[in-house]
Amino acid sequence: MELREAMRTAGAVRRFTDTPVPDEVLARVLDDARFAPSGGNAQPWTVLVLRDPEIRRQVRDLAVLGWREYTAQAKAGVRPFAPGPDGRWRGAAVDLDEAAATPAPMSFVDELDEAPVLLVLVARLTALAVMDIELERTSIVGGGSIYPFAQNILLAARGEGLGGTMTTFLVRREPVAATLLGIPADHAIAGVLALGYPQHRATKLRRRSVAEFAHVDTFDGPPFPAPSED
Numbered sequence: 001m002e003l004r005e006a007m008r009t010a011g012a013v014r015r016f017t018d019t020p021v022p023d024e025v026l027a028r029v030l031d032d033a034r035f036a037p038s039g040g041n042a043q044p045w046t047v048l049v050l051r052d053p054e055i056r057r058q059v060r061d062l063a064v065l066g067w068r069e070y071t072a073q074a075k076a077g078v079r080p081f082a083p084g085p086d087g088r089w090r091g092a093a094v095d096l097d098e099a100a101a102t103p104a105p106m107s108f109v110d111e112l113d114e115a116p117v118l119l120v121l122v123a124r125l126t127a128l129a130v131m132d133i134e135l136e137r138t139s140i141v142g143g144g145s146i147y148p149f150a151q152n153i154l155l156a157a158r159g160e161g162l163g164g165t166m167t168t169f170l171v172r173r174e175p176v177a178a179t180l181l182g183i184p185a186d187h188a189i190a191g192v193l194a195l196g197y198p199q200h201r202a203t204k205l206r207r208r209s210v211a212e213f214a215h216v217d218t219f220d221g222p223p224f225p226a227p228s229e230d
């Protein structure tokens with residue numbers, strides 16, 4: 001598949017057909033994705049290919065709790081788990097324990113265990129060069145050594161005719177999930193990727209135009225590219 005087309009059409013897919021994904025297809029996806037960049041070429045990723053139905057169900061159950069916490073905040077009109085203007089977490093606008101105990105049906109997460117492919121993406125923390133580690137705001141750089149790999153998986157999946165979505169709900173229950181999955185203490189869960197053959201694929205993704213996010217020289221500089229004069 002042509003690269004530009006893949007980049008422009010690899011939208012989130014959350015509903016899959018029942019067609020299983022052959023191991024050789026998934027192996028190709030991971031074999032292409034591994035060429036992702038990472039700080040110092042640390043390649044800090046480990047991928048857990050979840051097969052055991054009981055492990056899958058437990059991962060789903062933990063992810064459901066994260067989803068409930070997320071959606072309760074969205075319903076309350078706040079961006080879920082967003083830091084404040086100083087870049088620090090100020091606590092949730094809703095009672096998270098109550099949110100986690102309140103059912104909030106959503107087929108994607110409720111049926112996460114049935115996704116044809118379920119990958120847990122794990123990052124070795126001690127391999128990361130977290131250049132913003134001393135800043136008092138929420139760190140963002142460390143994730144840069146793992147999320148390009150995640151996007152490469154989604155793009156490689158697109159190239160194979162698959163679709164998928166990354167989810168981060170499980171991270172809300174990382175200690176329990178780490179015990180379940182045998183993840184060592186110096187590792188973090190970066191996300192869970194669900195992949196499969198799509199039931200539908202969005203034909204046009206809603207994304208901001210370049211001129212809305214690119215500026216010349218300074219944050220409030222003129223948009224790039226410059227608007228045409230005619």
Ligand SMILES: Cc1cc2nc3c(=O)[nH]c(=O)nc-3n(C[C@H](O)[C@H](O)[C@H](O)COP(=O)(O)O)c2cc1C
Binds near residue numbers: 010014166202205
């Ligand atoms: C870091 C990250 C975390 C995400 N977490 C979730 C998630 O937990 N659940 C989910 O359904 N989608 C998740 N997504 C997918 C986004 O919702 C999706 O990329 C975005 O809404 C654009 O959707 P579209 O491609 O259909 O336009 C995540 C995406 C990223 C990059």
